[in-house]
Amino acid sequence: MSNFESRMIDRRSFLKAAGVVSAAGILAACGDKSGSTSGAASGATGSVVDNGGDPIQNLVTWELSLREIQTWNVLYSQNAADLNVLCNCVNGLVTNNIYGQFVPDVATEWSQNEDATVWTFNLRDDVTWSDVNGEVKANLTSQDFLVGLEWVLNAKKNENMNTSMPNNYIVGAKEYNDYTNSLDAEEAKALTYEDMLAHGVGIEAPDDYTVVYHCTVSCPYFHTVASGACLFPAPKALIDELGVDGFLGLDNTTMWYTGPYLVNEYIQNNSKVFVPNPNYFNAANEARFESVTVRIIDDLNVGFQLYDAGEVDEMDLAEAPASTILSDPNHKYYNNVVESTPKKYSYQYHLCFNRMNEDGTPDENWNKAVANTKFRQCLMYGLDLLDSFKRVNQLKPLDLENLCYTMKGLCAFSDGRDYTDRVIELLGYPKSDGQKLRRLKDITQLKKECMEELSAIGVTFPVTLYHYVKAGSSTDGMLVMQQIFKDCLGDDFVKFDWLNWISSMDQEIRQPHLACWYGVGWGADYADISNFLGQEILHDENAYYAHEYSYIAEVAEDPKDYQKELLEQYEEFTRLYNEANAIVDDTDARYEAFAKAEAYFLENVLCMPNYYEIGLQLTHVNLYSKINTLCGIAAYKYTNWETSTEAYTADDFAAFAEAYEASKGV
Template sequence: MKRLIALALTMFMIISGCSKGGTQTSGGNVAEVQEYRTVYSGEITTLNYLVTSTTNEFALAANLVDTLIDYDKYGVPQPCLATEWEVSEDGLVWTFKLREDVKWVTHEGEEYAEVTAQDFVDAMKYILNPSNGSGTANIAYSVLKNAEEYYNGEITDFDQVGVKAVDKYTLQYTLKEPTPYFLSMLTYVCFFPANGQFLEEVGDKFGTDNVNFLYNGAYIMEIFEPQNRRVLIANDSYWDKENVHIKKLVQTYNKEAATLAPELFLRGEVDYATISSDILDEWMSDPEKEAMVRPNRTSFYSYFYCFNFDPRFPEEYEPDNWKVVVNNKNFRKSLFHALDRKAAMLTAEPYDPEKRLSNTITPKNFVDLNGVDYTQLKSLAKFANTDSFNEKLALEYKEKALQELEGKAKFPVKILMPYNTGVSDWANRAQVIEQQMENLLGTDYIDIIIDPKPPTGFLQEVRRSGNYAFLECNWGPDYADPETYTDPFSPDGTYNWPHLAEGYKEANGKNTYENMVNEAKAERLDIEKRYKLFAEAEAFFIEEAFVIPYAVGGGGYSASRLNPFESLYSPFGVSGERFKGQKVLAKPMNSQEFTEALEQWEKERAEALKKAANQ
């Protein structure tokens, strides 16, 4: 066996860019009462972190349950529930030594059990039981030996799956193939622990409320009243409680949260508010308000517009007609080149829209190959360096589509485009896109129908139900490899429609994109070859206009009593969602303070990564 820490830390030097994280200390600007209050409009549907795949749900879980490793303020992996780890010479067996005397406690803070290696085994057994409906099982079985076979019922003995408790404090994972990014997967929810005895006791009630839940993380959910409020309090039994400075998190539900939060912030009733583009000018022109506003950091969430190849929306929106036109490449290309992404982004980022725009699905600065950014590899570079908006091409593809679809489709094509009313700039963006694309392509060609939907249940009602034709979607990375941005487009992924596109099936029964991705996945040792294969697959996906890449997440502006540079930093997993290490500020950070802090953080991070690589 060889120690992995130096290898793992070296790997993280490939991750760069801006996301959550930071370094600055609050100095004397610390609130006397360490309580952080927010309002929200999108209610969670479960606390069961073993089944969820949605950001707002695993963001909660991140503060309630700890993971094997974590990341510090600079993105360097750190011990958490595991104090050390090793990997075998062949890269297949990973062994973790657990921290002793870590406690599971109830919602009342009463000790239930000690956290042991078996908790990780029991959690994985739950995840790999298809009847439990885990939304992240595919991530786990993509790497663990025999996990997919067990999930599919091809084997029934769980002992054959590559996870076992060697002893009380020793956990071992065996992989199906060498996976250089495995460590970076361990802060994702499918690798969280769960106490097996408790799972058996509560059964289907696990995660339905704060009572049917165990805590080993920084916080306990004291109060859980859906569509009213959630209150998290610091866990007195937490192993690292000296680094938990905020003692209470109060999250209040209000369906108008996005609209009301700025005023509530001014009144001192909440400690965070998004300052949306429609009020940003007003805040920036008022000296008192301007002193409270700062930019947000961009993230590695990728935003793109999806074409739905499996329409399941009401007949009034003509799903059968949509299915005909969406399977015409020239029709998709006409929309691909007609979307003015900068005009759309101005609804969210009026001062600096370019910093958010992205021409690829995998964002720039996510990983690199020997100093060359992944997005500059092979054919992907053409898309990365070219704005997809092109009026001349849009009209040329429109004419080609009209010729090919004559007598086969009805025009204008109804294009159902829902949006989430809980995101203030999304409504504005939907209107901008409707007007801009219809003006360019003509209302004789397309009729974009914008459809407001409530934030609670939006994913289930719209995206997962196929209740859209054209939709703004997003995906965040789960680990440090380009493969993570292909996961949603696999046949069993979140956006599982690309394999339904007509005209791409190859001899093995799978479509071209799936075969290209599978070839890239199969290359486990030659990283250069692996990355180039993924780049070619992504370039094909964009070339065929299965999606329209749009932007990266984050950005915008906020008024906040948190210093983002005190937060844990990681482009993937849940570390960046944790409040551990942060302090509530006495007064908000302004834009100048943010810029100075960001510059200092970037310098310190470069030094931290260099130091980690040399360990």
């Protein structure tokens, strides 16, 4: 699941979405909740803080304009900006609680056979589909999961979005996906779930409230796959009503809801308003707000003004207000600055290997430079990003430094070692001494060798690296990055420059291949390393970043001579990945093989790890009462949040953290 970010510092830090791609579902019964519109809930932490405030009934929160929702069809999206909205509208089989544990959602329970190749999910019988007005339209049954899977696997319906997980793990899924790819559009769109079953796809519905999946290999983590959008249900009656194209292009007024909220008001690039779904099946166990308003803002400085005016209930702090507050012990917010809990995303800089100029011609100077391993290593090991981290977290900036591609906390070896620790070990990074860890190479010599190699093939210096930000947003972060490039690598080598996009980063910049790199984060859809590394491999149309950001898949179709070494590295990484992914009977051996593949990927700087989201906030929300997960889509679900009309303090958060840790496993 991609968490799209084009800016270095303006990003939302809500809840810990720890671990792999981050999290699904609803909070299972966590105390006795009888009301369906309560603005707060004690959660598993208990009401450990009484700061004199009352629970908030009508929450107002925020989102950045560059993260406006792009689609209302949960089956189509692989973007966190969409799923952070839709997790409040629709439900899957499995979700997570505040500790990241997998708990029932639409499924009441699940089981597996002895070798974990057959998974059975028993469904609730009280889940209904409602329209935006709260009118019940249909009961949710096992058929909806058949319809949903056929939609995902049908290349002409869902445009091959969200197919990687079912293709990898469900019997016959890839074959059906390939079959629909081979058909013309109208023929494929006419297919139904019965056609999918006739082609041998490994899903069955023995009765209205049982769904069974057959896996191609032993898959002990398949229940975590079920927390992701790829296995979500779809109502056949709605598709029949809207048609295939209409269903693909759903909006908040035409979609049907199963979740805790309806979105009864949506003004693009302005706001969304959530109100309780009167037919929500788990209303007795999930406290909800009377309303939730999400305001769209251009940057965090504007957000602080809204918070200061009492117009939003939580806000990340940009550099300027954070500096002002923390430099003055008498400031009214001095005691209210808190460090956010880490989100589930591992952020990277994704390099574009097939950049185009604005006139549509190839940017040969950049493309030649970025295909050179030493050039990429200069970026990786030469850039010291500490000053950019300080803009986000002045208290503990090195908490943001990310050294791996995969999110830490997602997977662990049987002895308890985190998978990412093994990757770092294989990379040979020293133990932290409080300074940047990646500065391992003699950049001066590396830069000299790089410039000689590139000059020999016609590259002119400095090479310009183009980055894009939304027009009208703050340029402070870009100025800091420009200075970092100048100080660390020199103006004679590479020049950092930025340009603007107006309304759609995706349409204006990414699709025409205009940016040289993108700051993007990935959160796992299920609890296995393959969900991270699989986005980068060759020869797989489901490899998201290979097709949508680096465009290495395009390079592989028509490589230039100067890209030969780059493609050889990608081929070797893909080979290492496939070897690791083929190990299904020994988890430790699987993780070790993946760690070697990831270390190779990073040694050759096919992508640059960047940061974790651990910023500073002012908030009326106890972050520890939110769903915490590394898999699935539910981390932004507005249920069972503990809130107060009085802002929380750092001392309050220390008490929340202590109670949270003490209650784990209770």
